[in-house]
Each structure stands twice: as C-alpha cells, then as structure tokens.
Amino acid sequence: MTANTTHSAPQRRGGAHVAPPAEVATPSKGRMYVILTGVMLAMLLALLDNMIVNTALPRIVGDLGGLSHLSWVVTAYVLASTVATPIWGKLGDLYSRKAMFIASIVLFLAGSVLSGAAQSMTELIAFRAFQGLGGGGLMVGAMSIMGAMVSPRERGKYQGLMAAVMPLAMIGGPLLGGFITDNLDWRWVFYVNIPVGIVALIVVVLTLKLPKSTIKASIDYLGVAVLSVGITALVLLTTWGGTEYAWDSWQIVGLGILAVVSLVGFVFVERRAVEPIMPMSLFRNRNFAVASVLGFLVGFAMFGATTFLPQYQQLVQGDSATASGLALIPLMLSSVVVGLIVGQITTRTGRYRAFPIIGGALMTLGMIALAQLTVSTTHTVSSLLMIPLGLGMGFLMQTTMLITQNSVSVRDMGVASSAATFFRQIGGSIGVSLFGAIFSSRLTASLTSSLGSAAAEKMTSGGARMSPSVVSHLPVAVHTAYSSAVVDALQTVFWWAVPITAVAFAVAWFVKEIPLRGGDTPPATPNASPAKVEIVKQRQPVEALVSE
Known part of the structure; x- marks a missing residue:
C-alpha cells in the first residue's frame, strides 16, 4: 500500500540529515484500537511490574534477608530505567520506534527471568537493574508511538482509553502480587511477565505500523555516559547519606561533587552535541520546562512514599500479601477514575491548566492524611486516608505528559516523551532512595530507643529476615x-x-494554557502567543502509517 505524499527537500539539523517528519495522522477508529491493543499490552508489563513487586517486598526480604536494602529492589529498577529512558526515546526518533519498542520488551523479559531466579538480595538488585534497562523503553515507547499517530486534541480521549489499562495493573497488580506471594512463591511475581510479554511481542510485531525514519545521525554516547554517572552519584548520595556514611563524610561529599560536576557537564555536552539525547532547546519552552519539574516532583513524592505502604499493611496491620493488595484499591481506583474523567474533559474542552493545580493540592493533602497512620488505625480509616493522594495522582499523571507532547513537534515526540518519563522516574528514583534511607534510619533509631542497639542491629542488618510471619x-x-x-x-x-508535593502545587500555577493542536496544527513555538500559531493545511495521509 503506497501513499501519495508530496515530499519537500530534506533538511539538515545539527549535522544530521533529516527528512521532513510526517505530521500526526490518526488511523481509522478500528485500526487504532488494534494498534492500541499491542501498545497497551506492553504498557501493562511496566505497570504490572511495579505494582506486583511492591506487594511482595516484605516476603522477599524475609526470604533473602536485607531489610536495610529493601528500597534498592525498587531503586535499582527505577535508576536503570531512568538512565535508559532518554536513550530509548532518542533511538526511536532516529531509527525506528517500533524496533526500539520491541527491543525494550525483550530486554525487560530477560531481566524478569533473571530476577525470578535470584538467590541473594545482591543478585536480585543487579537483575532488577538489568530489567530496568528494558523497562525504560516500555512507557516512553508507548507514549511516543501514540504521539506520532494521534493529535494532542484527540489524544486525551485515547489516553483515557490507555488509562483503562491502569485498573488492571494498579488494582489487579497488588492483588495478583499478593495472591502469587501467598499461594505460589514470590519468584512468580517476575515470571508472570513472561506470558504477558510474549503476547505483547506477537501483537506489536503483527499490528504496529509506523513510518520509517529517514534520519541518519550519531548517538550522543558522551551525553549518555555523563548523565549516567551524574544520576548514579545522586541516587547513591541520597541512599547512603546519614545511613551508611555520615553526611559530612568524604564519601558523601565526594558523591555530591561528582553529581554536580556530571550534571553540569551533561548540560555543557548536550548544548554542543550533534544529536543530543535531551536537547536543551526544549527547555526554552515554558510549558515543557514546567511539566518536567512537575513530573520530577510528582515522581519523587508518589514513588518514594507509596513504596512503603505494604510494609505498614503487612507488618503492622497483619495483612496477608493478598489483603495488602486489596487495601491499596482505594488509592489506585481513585487515581484511575479521575485520570479517565480528566482525559475526556480535556478532549472536549481543550483545557487542562486547572488539573495539575488541583492535583498538587490533593497530593499534599494526601501526604498529610497518610502521616496520621498509627498502630491502631483501622483498615477502613487507612483506606479512606489514601483517597486524596490517589485523586491527586489522577489529576497530574496524564496531564503532565499531554502538556509535554503539546509543546514539541512530531519530530521530537520521542525525545519529549522520554524527557517527561525521565524526570518522573528520576524523581521516583531519588525519592525511593532518599525515603528508603529515612525509613531505615528512623526504624533503627526507634528500635534502638525501645529495645536497645543490639536488638535493633539484629532486626535491621543486611541479614535480617523480618518477614510478616516472623x-x-x-x-x-x-x-x-x-x-x-x-x-x-x-x-x-x-x-x-x-x-x-507543596512545591509541585506551587509550580503547577506556572502552566500556560496553550490550545491543544489538532492534526493540522503544529506546536506553538516556545513562549508564543496562541494567536500566533500558524495553521498548516498539509497532512500526512493515513496510508503512510503502514509503510513500515
């Protein structure tokens, strides 16, 4: 099937030969649903993994030991996926979004097999990092693929449909993780990815069709290396500071210096790179910059804080892993329902500025509410205390991605989507590591105060096996x-x-309401007035989507 498309002369961008990018062209409704099936199955892999593993963490620690290293089971995955996210996004823009999407699924499945076979906490952490390398491409691949096919104005509707995957993952994930942990073995929380992943691969290979990229450019390997060093140093600093080493120790001070030098160096490298993995020019766009900061703060608070809720439910309230999954339903369901509603409202009205503001306020209220949990809090009360946080997540999660994608051209959809995912994940990575260090430090201090240092050391050391049954x-x-x-x-x-979350609420007020473009409308230039956005009447035919 060929497309009758008029091509203009190739452009040259930063030393790379670039063909004119295809504008957004939405396939027929039936074909879109088929394509979304493959994309959503792959998204399900990433979403299920986080939800299932969190529920199983208390049992994993009880089997492999290492309560003080619990956060690293999450941190290793998030850190690796964070570093990999902008790379997957850029590779998809330069070569083939479909090929990169498939490669990320394969790596993710390989890491799942290795994680399930881990025999020690050290092995599990290492294999989770490997799994994260593939996981970094799942969400950004799904978002950039949809961004290349659907206009921002229509995207709210399809993002609402894609958000329907979340009930299965966010509600079914903890339940499935709890059921597996209680009735099979915690290793199956990783092995369960295999059948889902195989089906996703088959559907994606057979149904997903995208235009072939005609861009030829080099990969910014130096930028990748400098960014990896900076992020790793930052996460290690927040993980070890005040726990493994004193904040004024040479190790922590050295990590701080290395993080600052590396991240400043990354900006310097990206400004001079021929094809940067994260173009600094994107940050001249106000909405893009604000959405990136929001994503970082939301990831920091959300992933960092909610990782420890199953510890409370299983170790304090005495829940089984399955009951722990059930107890998270109010948090997840409220997030999903609000996300669906917000998507529909955005599509019908084209307005979205109020949503991140409301979301920031509700998340702050939710964190204050959850800080009221006590040893005697009933299950009903603890469930109600989760709802404000879930509502806030629903207002923020999809909206920040929509704002980001509406700020860039189709040519940069992959790198923009990866940037949005990157900042959310780096926030989550730092949040999990910092809050993990705070949790471990405070737990040790409280146990030392009540039981003495010897007992505290025995209960929190690397070899401690404090499972719910123990x-x-x-x-x-x-x-x-x-x-x-x-x-x-x-x-x-x-x-x-x-x-x-209070800072996120304040930052959300800086979002500028720029009309969402349709399939015929290019993105607004940085800080441009909506009235000055030109309407382009040329549109890539739908048939071009089946050229790959």
Missing part, C-alpha cells in the same frame, strides 16, 4: 516495639513528602 510470632513486647517503630518510620517518610 514479625507475627515475636514476643508481645517486641512485636509492639517493632510495629511502633515501623509506624514511626512511615510517618516520618510521609511528613518529608509534604513539602515536595
């Missing part, structure tokens, strides 16, 4: 002290999250 059989006095220490540590984490 905790439930502790002597009454010790069990009470341990539960109180967990609650104290959890409250501290949520109180630390409050100023982060």
Whole structure:
C-alpha cells in the first residue's frame, strides 16, 4: 500500500540529515484500537511490574534477608530505567520506534527471568537493574508511538482509553502480587511477565505500523555516559547519606561533587552535541520546562512514599500479601477514575491548566492524611486516608505528559516523551532512595530507643529476615516495639513528602494554557502567543502509517 505524499527537500539539523517528519495522522477508529491493543499490552508489563513487586517486598526480604536494602529492589529498577529512558526515546526518533519498542520488551523479559531466579538480595538488585534497562523503553515507547499517530486534541480521549489499562495493573497488580506471594512463591511475581510479554511481542510485531525514519545521525554516547554517572552519584548520595556514611563524610561529599560536576557537564555536552539525547532547546519552552519539574516532583513524592505502604499493611496491620493488595484499591481506583474523567474533559474542552493545580493540592493533602497512620488505625480509616493522594495522582499523571507532547513537534515526540518519563522516574528514583534511607534510619533509631542497639542491629542488618510471619510470632513486647517503630518510620517518610508535593502545587500555577493542536496544527513555538500559531493545511495521509 503506497501513499501519495508530496515530499519537500530534506533538511539538515545539527549535522544530521533529516527528512521532513510526517505530521500526526490518526488511523481509522478500528485500526487504532488494534494498534492500541499491542501498545497497551506492553504498557501493562511496566505497570504490572511495579505494582506486583511492591506487594511482595516484605516476603522477599524475609526470604533473602536485607531489610536495610529493601528500597534498592525498587531503586535499582527505577535508576536503570531512568538512565535508559532518554536513550530509548532518542533511538526511536532516529531509527525506528517500533524496533526500539520491541527491543525494550525483550530486554525487560530477560531481566524478569533473571530476577525470578535470584538467590541473594545482591543478585536480585543487579537483575532488577538489568530489567530496568528494558523497562525504560516500555512507557516512553508507548507514549511516543501514540504521539506520532494521534493529535494532542484527540489524544486525551485515547489516553483515557490507555488509562483503562491502569485498573488492571494498579488494582489487579497488588492483588495478583499478593495472591502469587501467598499461594505460589514470590519468584512468580517476575515470571508472570513472561506470558504477558510474549503476547505483547506477537501483537506489536503483527499490528504496529509506523513510518520509517529517514534520519541518519550519531548517538550522543558522551551525553549518555555523563548523565549516567551524574544520576548514579545522586541516587547513591541520597541512599547512603546519614545511613551508611555520615553526611559530612568524604564519601558523601565526594558523591555530591561528582553529581554536580556530571550534571553540569551533561548540560555543557548536550548544548554542543550533534544529536543530543535531551536537547536543551526544549527547555526554552515554558510549558515543557514546567511539566518536567512537575513530573520530577510528582515522581519523587508518589514513588518514594507509596513504596512503603505494604510494609505498614503487612507488618503492622497483619495483612496477608493478598489483603495488602486489596487495601491499596482505594488509592489506585481513585487515581484511575479521575485520570479517565480528566482525559475526556480535556478532549472536549481543550483545557487542562486547572488539573495539575488541583492535583498538587490533593497530593499534599494526601501526604498529610497518610502521616496520621498509627498502630491502631483501622483498615477502613487507612483506606479512606489514601483517597486524596490517589485523586491527586489522577489529576497530574496524564496531564503532565499531554502538556509535554503539546509543546514539541512530531519530530521530537520521542525525545519529549522520554524527557517527561525521565524526570518522573528520576524523581521516583531519588525519592525511593532518599525515603528508603529515612525509613531505615528512623526504624533503627526507634528500635534502638525501645529495645536497645543490639536488638535493633539484629532486626535491621543486611541479614535480617523480618518477614510478616516472623514479625507475627515475636514476643508481645517486641512485636509492639517493632510495629511502633515501623509506624514511626512511615510517618516520618510521609511528613518529608509534604513539602515536595507543596512545591509541585506551587509550580503547577506556572502552566500556560496553550490550545491543544489538532492534526493540522503544529506546536506553538516556545513562549508564543496562541494567536500566533500558524495553521498548516498539509497532512500526512493515513496510508503512510503502514509503510513500515
């Protein structure tokens, strides 16, 4: 099938030969649903992984030991996926979004097999990092593929449809993770990815059709290396500071200097790179810059704080892994429902500025509410306390991506989508590591105060195996002290999250309401007035979407 398309002369961009990019062209409704099926299955992999693993963490620690390293099971994955995200996005823009999408699924599945076979906490952390390298391409691939096919004005409707995957992952994930942990083995929380991934691969290979890229350019390997060093140093600093090493130790000070030098160097390298993985020019666009900051803050607070809720439910409230998954339903369901509603409203009205503002306020209220959890809090009350946070997540998650994609051309859709995902993930990575350090430090301090340093060391050291079943059989006095220490540590984490979400609320006010473009409208130039946006009457035929 060929497309009758008029081609203009190739352009030259930063030393790379670039063919004129195809404008957004939405396929027929039936074909779009088929394409979305393949894309959503791959998204399901990434979403399920985080939800399932969090529920199984208490049992994993009980089997492999290392309560003090619990956060690294999450951090290793998020850190690796964060570093990989902009690379996947740029590779998709330069070569083939479809090929990169398939490659990321394959890497993710390989990491899942290795993680399920881990025999120690060290192995599991290493394999989770490998899994994260593939995971970095799943969400950004799905978002950039949809961005290349659907106009921003129509995208709210399809993002709402894609958000329908979230109930299966965000609600079904914890339930599935709990059921697997209780009735099979925690290793199956990784192995369950295999059948889903195989189906996703088959559907994506057979149904996804995109225009072939005609861009020839080199990869910014120096930028990748400098960014990786900077992010790793920053995460290690927030993980080890105040726990493994004193904040004024040479190790922490050295990591801080390395992080600053590397990240400043990354900006310097990107400004001079022929084909940067994260073009600095994008940040001249006000909405893009604001959405990036919002994504970082939301990821920091959301991933950092909610990772520890299953610890409370299983170690303090005495829930099974399955019941722990059920207890998270209010948080996840409220997020999903609001996300669907926001998507529909955005599509019908073209307006979105109010949503991140409302979301920032609700997330702040949610963190304050969760900081009220105590040893005696009932299941009903704890469930109600989760709802404000879930509502805030629903207002923010999809909106920040929509703002980002509406700020750039189709040519940069992949790198923009990866930037939005990158900032959310780096926020999550730093949040999980910092809050993990706070949780561990506060837990140790509370146990030392109530039981003495020897008992505290035994319960929190690298070899500690404090699974829910072990905790439930502790002597009454010790069990009470341990539960109180967990609650104290959890409250501290949520109180630390409050100023982060408050800053997100303040930043959201800087979003500028720029009309969402349709398939015939290019993005507004940085800081341009909506009235000056030109309407382009040329449009790439739908048939061009089946040229690959």
